[in-house]
Amino acid sequence: MKQGNAINRIIMLVLLGAVVLYLAVSAWNSLTDPFSTVVSYAYTVDDAVECTGFVVREETVLAGTGGIVDLLPEEGEKVARGETVALVYQSEAGLDRKQQIQALTLEREQLQYVLAQSAAGGDTAQLSQQVIGAIVALRSSVAAGDLTGLEEETMSLKSLVYKREYTYGEGDGGAGLEDAILAVDAQIQALSNQAALDTARVSAAQAGVFSGQVDGYEGLLTPEMLSSLTPADLTSLANQRPQADGNAIGKLVTSARWYFVCPLSERDAERLNEGGTIAVRFSRDWSGQVEMDVERIGAAENGRCVAVLSTDRYLSDTTLLRRQTVELIFETRTGIRVPKAALRVEERTVTDEDTGEKRQVQINGVYALVGAQAEFKPVTVLAQQDDFCLVQAASAGSAAEAKKALRAGDEIIVAAEDLFDGKVVR
Template sequence: MKQGSLNARIIMLLLLGAILLTIGVSAWHSLRNLYPTVLAYTYTVNDSTEVTGYLVREESVLTSQGGTVELLPDEGEKVSRGETVALLYQSDASVSQRQTLQQLLLEQEQLEYALAQAGGSSDSAQLSSQVADAIGKLRGATAAGDLTGLESQTMELKSLIYKYGYAFDQNTEESTAALQASLDEVNAQITALTAQASQSTSRVTAAQSGIFSGVVDGYENLITPDMLSTITPSQLEGLAGQNPSADSAAIGKLITDSTWYFACVLPESESQRLVEGRTITVRFSRDWSGDVEMTVERLGDSVDGQVVVVLSSDKFLSDTTLLRRQTVELIFETVSGIRLPKEALRVEEKTVEDVDTGEERTVSVTCVYALVGEWAELKEVTVLAEEEDYIIVTAPTSETETEAQAKKALRAGDKIIISSGELYDGKYIG
């Protein structure tokens, strides 16, 4: 045999082997593709509806007679009866006096600290940490463009730097005497300036305790808790067409009752899912985010298929003082389980033995098949919820469940077969 002929035969055999290998691999992939899988994972679905309504509170508007106003409490802060909630300055000079007084009070604090450190050990390490923290806060606020607290942050940093300097000063009798003289002078200036300021500054005090809010939107008298027992769907929905304006003399308000309400209109069919006295989860996600458990206070009469629903809560009042008209989600029920494609679900015939009589009978079971190793394994499921393209299932439980059955129960992370082809428990997939 010629050498060229032998080489040609070898090449042809190699080509034939490559072709057969390609066909084999393709056939193997085709077989595998008959049984595609998806990963089972835990999932929560809410049976809910979206609705727009109004937050209603017992509110008392605070007013002033003019001048420059300085509000003292923070938004949502609790104030006591008789507590000062605002200072009113009659002129620019009064405002300047107030700023000077604040500077003097800061200097007084610094001098008192320095005197307290005289003759004793100082907590310089703690001060160093506080100075570093104050610098970091100031830089962070400046970088973010948030200048709302710039004055107070600057004063805090200045105070800490003074204290830090005093902590390292030599505590001699002369320096102590000088500090005391400076403190006496500052105290005298504070006394004089306080007397002057009292003549040009007035106070607004709380007539009763409550939660403070600096925002007055005009709804305070337009919708109140007393109206919620009789308000109709048309009256509530009519609020959206109004444009209330706040009192020009208003400087803030007090929320004087810890219970607040959310009033909305639902279709009669949806309202029938609620029961007075029971609770429902209300999810806020627009101007404020949070889930609130609210009590169903009132289900009004149906008018043209619409029902007024009034919900109440005594939680999160300080967090919701700025909210009025809000779109929320009413969550009737929450279902958690394992999410699977609908095509994975099957109904199979299964032979079971009656534990009492020992007789065998055939029953239908709802199940899915999981790929365990290279074999299909039947796993019974209970359908909890069904959506357009997926289902939420869980493994059924039984008091007589064996250890082997427990091991075969569906779990998150299982590879679920979604093929429509023939499957049975123990089938080799390869």
């Protein structure tokens, strides 16, 4: 037993020594070998500036009278003038009553379905298939972790199961179903009459987009103020901690156009043109990029200007946004990313086609590994960062030059000794 343990220990030590030796050789080769390559790839660089400002909308606060509030629209949902946006219950009994009415309404729909199927000689096989489909859909959502439609899918399955039960169950025909529907209607009416005594409705005075969040800026920052805001005003707003109205239950955004106002340095503000557009990228509470109109560039104050931007897109997606840090994207460049160390300047002799005169020119380019040889590929530099360059293939004057142009996926030589076009490096 002891001899076996000694042999195992020797084998483990030998294996460990082999691994250490392999790592040491690899490290030595990487340090001493002057030849190294990387694969180039397509890349996009943004000429952008970051700024922090406020989202401004035309907003009307909706107030309730106290009690238990049940908001009906979803966040960002459009509502019509006069539409009920919330129910306010004076007690828990009112909320329970609403749930009873919903259950009875569902039961009435099920009874009406069974009655229609009975009159038309309904296809029970099709109903069974629908039940199976609803079970599969619910199981798929749960397995995928997508619970956004869980309540709706559960109610759909429950409804189909009840409908199938009524269809296959014993009954006294259409007359019995009609009596059952009348009985359910009577219960719904009785509960609705009771609800009228302790339930208040909050309706929209005008059409708009609903939001359940009220932050107190609704009265402090309005579109009418944007024509006179100064950088000092924005600083003051940023330092405030407004309190929302305690009776507020939500708000309506009553205009499709919304604004983003922010302070910029004079240098950055000069790059914007009033009446033009600028791409604005949101990435904090909402991820998206939207093209916005430049409404106003304010006068300079201590080296800063106020920029007012606007758009009528993505309103329903941005109702929860207020103070945001965004990127203003002035220009987007797409090219091929190569290491900065791989960029080389070669001096070449070119001949003027008209005069035949020869002259020396300097050409930017990179060496790419083509087969076993190094091949020089002229490039135009689009942008430079700390450790890489964004380039594109230089304009080709002939088919042969076009064939040798740099492409994404080429293996770029970063470090090598005495490189020249056509040198065998492998």
